[in-house]
Amino acid sequence: MKAFTYLTPGSAEEAVGLLGQHGPQAQVIAGGQSLLLAMKTRTARPSALVSLAGVDDLAGVRLAASGELVVGATTTYAALSRAPLTGWHTEIAAVAGNLADRPVRTMGTIGGALCDAGPRYDMLTLVTGTGARLEVLGPSGVRTLSPGEFFAPGGGTTLAADEILAAIRFPAADAFTRVVFAKFRQRTFDAALASVLCAARPGNGGVQITVGAVRPVPVVATAADPEAVAAEVLDAAGGPPLVQYQRELVRTLTAQTLSTVNGS
Ligand SMILES: Cc1cc2nc3c(=O)[nH]c(=O)nc-3n(C[C@H](O)[C@H](O)[C@H](O)COP(=O)(O)OP(=O)(O)OC[C@H]3O[C@@H](n4cnc5c(N)ncnc54)[C@H](O)[C@@H]3O)c2cc1C
Missing domain, CATH: 3.30.465.10 (Uridine Diphospho-n-acetylenolpyruvylglucosamine Reductase; domain 3)
Incomplete structure (x- = not known):
């Protein structure tokens, strides 16, 4: 791990000021769960760490x-x-x-x-x-x-x-009548191989389906049917084509979450 200066601001504004003073080689550290791993493998090499641990207002x-x-x-x-x-x-x-x-x-x-x-x-x-x-x-x-x-x-x-x-x-607690999140992971402590969130709006607002983990950023689907959602994510720009198992995961998780959010 490369040597670094450890800075302990007392407020969010002070943290921003320290980042400005120390330039782009300075990095914020919060819980350190991702950053410390990256520093150990030297994929991150900050010259200064600005700790948010003592910033109560955050x-x-x-x-x-x-x-x-x-x-x-x-x-x-x-x-x-x-x-x-x-x-x-x-x-x-x-x-x-x-x-x-x-x-x-x-x-x-x-x-x-x-x-x-x-x-x-x-x-x-x-x-x-x-x-x-x-x-x-x-x-x-x-x-x-x-x-x-x-x-x-x-x-x-x-x-x-x-x-x-x-x-x-x-959004406020009454913005959705129900929100259901589901994911598939290999072991309990693994990150998701695919995740789906269904958010049902009140009245005739419909259900919004969002698919995560299979693209660099989550995809908000315009389709409403599990097969069509999987096809839409398959076509989404910004990543390699989905392989068959990801397509199956997206289809199955979408069907599960839709069924739960619709109360069936
Ligand atoms: C073993 C393991 C299992 C995991 N499993 C899962 C999982 O199942 N699901 C899941 O969702 N995640 C999982 N994670 C990832 C985990 O969610 C993240 O590592 C953690 O939330 C990062 O938060 P942190 O506070 O530790 O960030 P840090 O490691 O402190 O920072 C991460 C990055 O964000 C920047 N940063 C942090 N806070 C701020 C801020 N407020 N403003 C600007 N920049 C900031 C840092 O500079 C750094 O670049 C796993 C991680 C590990 C190590």
Whole structure:
């Protein structure tokens, strides 16, 4: 591991300032679950690490006056899984409580997963499928992005080197009548080989189907039938053609989640 300077800001603004001062070789560290592995294998070689561990205003879960659920970027999976949530928000807690293993859930943060943007991470599918908004803090203040603006089309994010993800704003508890997430993984602590999220809107709003893990970024389907969804993802730009087993997984997970969300 290459030597680095370890910096401990006390606020989000100070963290952004330190990133600006130390230049593009500086990197934020949250729970370290992805970054430390990358540093050990030298695929990441930051000269300075800006730790978000002591930045209290970036952690925690609260309801905004609008009803949106605001999750601080450094909220760990473990904290999120224990949050007292209602309505469709309970699915957020369920997803956070059913990934990786206990040490990763204890240290890993929702913001770290989204900024690392691993295509197989569950949180990418969750924020895309529910149309969450991502609050990004930079030197000139906060900008709020849709998942389509936050994730780069070929993978990774559009964050500038001196920006941090501050919070994720999920739609209000009554925005969906039900949200169902399902994934297939080989072992319980493995990342998903395919994931599907179905979000049912009230009234005649219909069900939105989002497929994750098989493309660099999740795909929001326009089709409504499992076979057609699999075909649509198969054709999605930004990755090699899906192999047969991925197609089967997408079709089966879509059928399962649709059946659950429709209550049949
Ligand atoms: C053994 C193992 C199993 C796993 N299994 C799963 C799984 O089943 N499902 C799943 O979804 N994920 C899985 N993961 C991935 C896990 O979700 C991520 O490693 C973790 O959430 C990353 O968060 P972190 O806080 O540790 O980020 P870090 O490792 O600290 O940071 C990751 C990256 O994001 C950047 N970063 C972090 N926070 C911010 C911020 N607020 N603003 C800007 N940049 C930031 C860092 O600079 C770094 O580039 C697994 C990981 C491991 C190690």
